[in-house]
Amino acid sequence: MRVLDLTDPLGAAGARALVGIGADVLRVDPGGDSGGDDLAARTHWHAGKRRVPSGDLDALAAEADVVLESGPVDTLRGIGPGGVSRWPDAVHVVVTPFGLTGPRCAWRGDDLVLASAGGMTWLGGRPDGPPRPPPFGAAYGLAGAHAATAALLGLLARDRTGQGQLVDVSAQEAVAATLETGAITWIHAGRVPGRTGGVYEHVAHRVFPARSGFVAGGWSGSERMWTDLLAWLVEESEAEDLTDARWSDPLVRWLERAHVDAVVARFVARRSAATVAAEGRRRALPWAEVVAPARLTGNPQLRARGFFRTVRDPALPGGAVEDVGVAWSPAPTPCLDALGDAPAEQPWRQERRARRPRPGRRPLDGVRVLDLTWVLAGPYATRQLAEHGADVIKVESVHRQDPTRFAPSMHLRPGADPDDSGYFLNVNRGKRSVALNLRTPRGVELLRRLVPHCDVVIENFSPGTLARWGLDAASLQERHPGVLLVSMAGLGATGPWRDAVTFADTLAAMAGLTDATREPGGPPQGLTFGLGDMVAANAAVLATLTMLAQGRGGHVDLAQLEAMAATVGPEVVRAALGEPEPPSAGGVHRAAGEDRWVAVAASGADRRLRDVTGDTDLATWLACRDPLDAATVLQAAGVPAAPVATGRDLVEHDEHLAARGFYPVLDHPVAGPVRHEGVVARLAATPAVVERPAPLLGEHTAEVLGGLLGLGDAELADLRAAGVTT
Incomplete structure (x- = not known):
C-alpha cells in the first residue's frame, strides 16, 4: 500500500499506524514537520517514512493508493471547490478539527480544544476544580486511529467498486464517539456525569495511595473479583467488618461503596504499590502500579513481547533511541530509520494485484463476524465492523453475564433491565444475538459449528479460555482454514503477565497514562471513562481490516496494553533523550x-x-x-x-453535530426511540449504515442456528428446554 502523507499533528497518529502495518508512506512536509522543534516528537511520529519533494502533488497522488491529509479546512491542499477531492482515484482520507461540512467546519482546534469540544475534558479533574483533558494528545490520537481504519475501509470498498473516494473524519466526532457513558447517560437517564477526581461512576475502581507510590484497582466485575479480594483481606487480618454476611450482597456493596473503598484503602496504604500489583496479578485480580512513561521500557511484559523498537538517526545522541511500538503490526519491526529522503531512482509503485469484484457496496458486505467479546473494548470494535457492512453474530449468555447488559450500575436508566441497558444498547447496535450456555457440551459444540460459517472470530477473554472450548487458533484453522481470529486480551496471549486480569484503569496505570493525570503537587486521579478500551478497539478494527484487505487468515494477538502504550511514545523518547516537556x-x-x-x-x-x-x-x-x-x-x-x-451539550445543544446527524435515532423494541453515537469514518461513496438497534438477549438464536446450521423447529425447542439456548 502506497500512502501519501500530507498530515499535520492532527493526523500524525494515522500515518504512524499505517507505517506499522507495512505501508510505504511517503512524507510530504506541509511546511513544518509534526512536532516542530520537538526532536522527540519528530523522531516518534515519522520513523519508517520516506521524505519526497512536494513539487508535483498531483503526480504523487496519482501513484498513491491512499492520500492521508489533515489540518484546518482552509489549509487542505486536496479539497477543491464544493468539497470535492482533487484526487478522486485515490482513497483520500481527510482529517479536520470539525469535519468538512456543518456550520463550524471552518473552526480550528488543537488537542485541548478538540478534547473539550468532543466531551472528554469535562470528564477529567476534581469537582472543585477546572475540567482536565486526558494526557498525551488523546484527541489527536483518536482522530488518527479512525483515519487509519478509514484508509483500509476505502481500499476494501475500492476492491468492490473499482473507485477511490473521499473520506471525512472529524476529530470532534472521533472524541464524541469515545466517551463511554459521557453522553449516553444523558440520553438514557437525563443526567450529566460530573467530575469525580478519578472515581469511576459505574464500576468500583479508582486510584489508591500505597505506602510508596499508587495503585489502580477495585472490586467490580464478576463475583470472583469480590470474593478473592475479600479472601486476600482475610488472610492478612485486614478485612475489618467486610466478612459480615450483609456485604455478600453486591447491591449493598455498591450502595455503600464508600465504606468498602475505605477498608480497601487502609489495606493498600500499608503496602508498596509494587507489592500490591504483584500480588494482585498472582491472584488474578485487577490491580496495577501507577508508573510514569519513563518506566515503560522496564515493563517485563512489554519487553517479553518485543513491543519496543529502535529508531536509528545520526542526528540523535548515540545515533539511535528506543521508542514504543505501534498498537498492532502484522510483522513487528525491531528497528526503523528516521525520516529520510527517498532514493531518486526508487520506482514509484508496483502493479496492484488484480482482485475479483465482490457483491455489495459497503466495504464489509458479505463478511461474517463471530463476536465473542464483552464489556467495552471488544463490542466497540465489532460495532464498527457492523456499521460498515459486516454481519456480526454476538454470542452471549445468561450464565456468563456481560455486565454492560446485566449489571444495574450500567443500565443507566432507573428501572431498565438487561434488554434495554443503555450501555449495552450503545456498543452493540447492528448485531445479531445468539444466546448459548457455554457451560454445557452442547452449547460449546454449537459454537464450534458456527465457526466454519464465519470469516472472522473476535474475542477478548482471558488467554486460555478459547482453548478450553477447543477453539484456540490451531483448532479454529482445522475447522475452518483461513479463518481470522482476533484476540484482544488485556496483556496479550504471551509473556510473563499474560494471565493477569485487567480493567481499563489498570491498563491505563501500566501504560503511563494515569501518572500524567496529576495536578501540580497532587496525586494521580486516573481517567473515569474507558479511553483505553476504545483505543484498543480501534487497533482491533485496524488489524481486522488489514488482514481482510490482504486476504489473510490466522491469529492476531493484540494486547490492549500495547495499544495504550503506543499513545505515549513521544514521552518515552523524550525521557530517553533527556528533553524537557515542551x-x-x-x-x-x-x-x-x-x-x-x-x-x-x-x-x-x-x-x-x-x-x-x-x-x-x-x-x-x-x-x-x-x-x-x-x-x-x-x-x-x-x-x-x-x-x-458536557454529554447534554453534545446531544441537545451542539448545532454542528446536529447538522452532521451525529446522533441518529434507532427504535428499540423495549427502550423505544433512542439516540446513539454516530459513525466517525464518513465514506462518501460507500457510507456506513446505522439502522438496526442492539438485539434483545437471544433475539436471533433460532434465526442463526436455523439459517446457518440447518436446525429445525423441534431441535431448537429441545435446545431451549435443555437450557442450552435462550
Whole structure:
C-alpha cells in the first residue's frame, strides 16, 4: 500500500499506524514537520517514512493508493471547490478539527480544544476544580486511529467498486464517539456525569495511595473479583467488618461503596504499590502500579513481547533511541530509520494485484463476524465492523453475564433491565444475538459449528479460555482454514503477565497514562471513562481490516496494553533523550454560568487573542461571557477555542453535530426511540449504515442456528428446554 502523507499533528497518529502495518508512506512536509522543534516528537511520529519533494502533488497522488491529509479546512491542499477531492482515484482520507461540512467546519482546534469540544475534558479533574483533558494528545490520537481504519475501509470498498473516494473524519466526532457513558447517560437517564477526581461512576475502581507510590484497582466485575479480594483481606487480618454476611450482597456493596473503598484503602496504604500489583496479578485480580512513561521500557511484559523498537538517526545522541511500538503490526519491526529522503531512482509503485469484484457496496458486505467479546473494548470494535457492512453474530449468555447488559450500575436508566441497558444498547447496535450456555457440551459444540460459517472470530477473554472450548487458533484453522481470529486480551496471549486480569484503569496505570493525570503537587486521579478500551478497539478494527484487505487468515494477538502504550511514545523518547516537556499554550478557563468553561489554545502573549480581549486579561474577559459566544468570537479572530462540552451539550445543544446527524435515532423494541453515537469514518461513496438497534438477549438464536446450521423447529425447542439456548 502506497500512502501519501500530507498530515499535520492532527493526523500524525494515522500515518504512524499505517507505517506499522507495512505501508510505504511517503512524507510530504506541509511546511513544518509534526512536532516542530520537538526532536522527540519528530523522531516518534515519522520513523519508517520516506521524505519526497512536494513539487508535483498531483503526480504523487496519482501513484498513491491512499492520500492521508489533515489540518484546518482552509489549509487542505486536496479539497477543491464544493468539497470535492482533487484526487478522486485515490482513497483520500481527510482529517479536520470539525469535519468538512456543518456550520463550524471552518473552526480550528488543537488537542485541548478538540478534547473539550468532543466531551472528554469535562470528564477529567476534581469537582472543585477546572475540567482536565486526558494526557498525551488523546484527541489527536483518536482522530488518527479512525483515519487509519478509514484508509483500509476505502481500499476494501475500492476492491468492490473499482473507485477511490473521499473520506471525512472529524476529530470532534472521533472524541464524541469515545466517551463511554459521557453522553449516553444523558440520553438514557437525563443526567450529566460530573467530575469525580478519578472515581469511576459505574464500576468500583479508582486510584489508591500505597505506602510508596499508587495503585489502580477495585472490586467490580464478576463475583470472583469480590470474593478473592475479600479472601486476600482475610488472610492478612485486614478485612475489618467486610466478612459480615450483609456485604455478600453486591447491591449493598455498591450502595455503600464508600465504606468498602475505605477498608480497601487502609489495606493498600500499608503496602508498596509494587507489592500490591504483584500480588494482585498472582491472584488474578485487577490491580496495577501507577508508573510514569519513563518506566515503560522496564515493563517485563512489554519487553517479553518485543513491543519496543529502535529508531536509528545520526542526528540523535548515540545515533539511535528506543521508542514504543505501534498498537498492532502484522510483522513487528525491531528497528526503523528516521525520516529520510527517498532514493531518486526508487520506482514509484508496483502493479496492484488484480482482485475479483465482490457483491455489495459497503466495504464489509458479505463478511461474517463471530463476536465473542464483552464489556467495552471488544463490542466497540465489532460495532464498527457492523456499521460498515459486516454481519456480526454476538454470542452471549445468561450464565456468563456481560455486565454492560446485566449489571444495574450500567443500565443507566432507573428501572431498565438487561434488554434495554443503555450501555449495552450503545456498543452493540447492528448485531445479531445468539444466546448459548457455554457451560454445557452442547452449547460449546454449537459454537464450534458456527465457526466454519464465519470469516472472522473476535474475542477478548482471558488467554486460555478459547482453548478450553477447543477453539484456540490451531483448532479454529482445522475447522475452518483461513479463518481470522482476533484476540484482544488485556496483556496479550504471551509473556510473563499474560494471565493477569485487567480493567481499563489498570491498563491505563501500566501504560503511563494515569501518572500524567496529576495536578501540580497532587496525586494521580486516573481517567473515569474507558479511553483505553476504545483505543484498543480501534487497533482491533485496524488489524481486522488489514488482514481482510490482504486476504489473510490466522491469529492476531493484540494486547490492549500495547495499544495504550503506543499513545505515549513521544514521552518515552523524550525521557530517553533527556528533553524537557515542551511548554503548552492555552488552557481551560471559567466562563459565565454555573460550572461552565471554555478551552482556548492560546496564551496571553498571542496577538490574535489581544486583538479580541484588548487590555482585559483572558480570564476576566471570559468570566462574563457565554461559553459558545466566547468561543465563536475567538474562532472568528483565528484563535482555536471551544466550550468544554458536557454529554447534554453534545446531544441537545451542539448545532454542528446536529447538522452532521451525529446522533441518529434507532427504535428499540423495549427502550423505544433512542439516540446513539454516530459513525466517525464518513465514506462518501460507500457510507456506513446505522439502522438496526442492539438485539434483545437471544433475539436471533433460532434465526442463526436455523439459517446457518440447518436446525429445525423441534431441535431448537429441545435446545431451549435443555437450557442450552435462550
